[in-house]
Amino acid sequence: DAGITQSPRHKVTETGTPVTLRCHQTENHRYMYWYRQDPGHGLRLIHYSYGVKDTDKGEVSDGYSVSRSKTEDFLLTLESATSSQTSVYFCAISETGHLNTEAFFGQGTRLTVV
């Protein structure tokens, strides 16, 4: 497996609190992605990064922000968590992004907002 670590793996938080999920890679890949996975919706892209400090919105970005201050780390922040953000979150990395090399996924973070 590619060197991708997501933390925490599980988290329960209360509505209205901020939450930050971390994705750490040791592959030096340029492209990093955050997805959420919900039954019936598959994997939906939240935000992605194409370099340090270069990020852009995906399909379901409302309520989420990201930061990438160094190549290896991509942080996903829920500014004020809501129950609709209860989901499994996956980080993925890719070497060449739009040139479509394979994406490697982390193990996922299961987030529950109560």
Next chain:
Amino acid sequence: GQQVMQIPQYQHVQEGEDFTTYCNSSTTLSNIQWYKQRPGGHPVFLIQLVKSGEVKKQKRLTFQFGEAKKNSSLHITATQTTDVGTYFCAYSGAGSYQLTFGKGTKLSVIP
């Protein structure tokens, strides 16, 4: 925008039967990838198709990319219980950094 429909959403097969999932796009795709996610696991890359009409095989799995590059299929011959999971197609638009996934086909194999 570009949308990909993946069908069927669910498929239950008897062990030994064949299985096919389809990915259909309203517009031409530059390429397509296929991933498998085991229950409780994370998506794992299977293959990428780039050329019009391309066919690739991996043991019992056959992947096809349509001549018009608007559809793709994954066919599994003689399913086994180890094939259980959800199969996703994924694509990027030309010049796009985004990797977008279909909703997946969940395969159950009855022993």
